[in-house]
């Protein structure tokens with residue numbers, strides 16, 4: 478390594494970017510999206526990309542859960558230039574960035590920011606894939622048609638995603654929703670919503686997926702005892718061990734996009750940022 482230095486604002490173990498044309502096909506590229514303008518409770522997820530990257534330096538290269546090192550090279554391209562206060566324009570910029578990543582055969586690994594940005598990321602992925610199953614870990618369904626008259630919000634994002642041309646939406650860890658959202662989930666036969674008690678059934682569902690997969694994780698899927706600093710903490714959630722169970726079911730599947738959102742840590746070394754970072758670290762060990 479030249480000068481024997483490292484970049485603390487790049488995810489640990491990420492490879493140096495030398496030439497985009499020489500990047501290994503199907504590697505992952507991290508993009509931070511420091512945007513939190515539609516957050517309805519705790520704001521601060523704009524600091525997610527920084528606090529999560531910093532926390533990544535606490536882990537070993539060898540992942541004892543998956544019994545392997547992080548083998549596949551991945552890259553950290555820094556943070557998106559967002560437009561504070563404008564969700565749609567920020568999503569358009571992110572979609573364009575994901576298009577560019579796909580052009581170089583790099584798969585997007587998005588660190589939020591809040592959940593509304595998932596719309597821009599999935600739109601970008603859909604420009605490259607005809608079929609897509611979205612796996613959605615969250616305490617909330619996020620299937621409202623509008624939230625206080627806003628169509629584009631972190632509370633409506635999976636409704637907007639479902640309106641795109643996706644094959645299936647699989648929601649896991651769900652425990653907070655309106656009657657309208659529950660009816661929408663029940664009346665659309667390509668939506669499955671699994672409660673915390675039904676995680677085992679969601680694993681069977683994941684096992685049967687044949688299409689490319691986009692995985693979106695709202696960190697509030699975890700119980701607040703593991704991840705207190707999220708935008709909308711919701712008691713009685715899943716544990717980090719449950720996310721590892723889900724990840725083990727994803728081994729060998731065709732994952733083409735990933736995001737982790739709603740981390741609102743506001744200081745370095747925060748337990749929520751460490752947990753977020755561990756989830757991304759586990760995800761990167763799958764390949």
Ligand SMILES: [Mn+2]
Pocket residue numbers: 615616617695697698709739
């Ligand atoms: Mn949520």
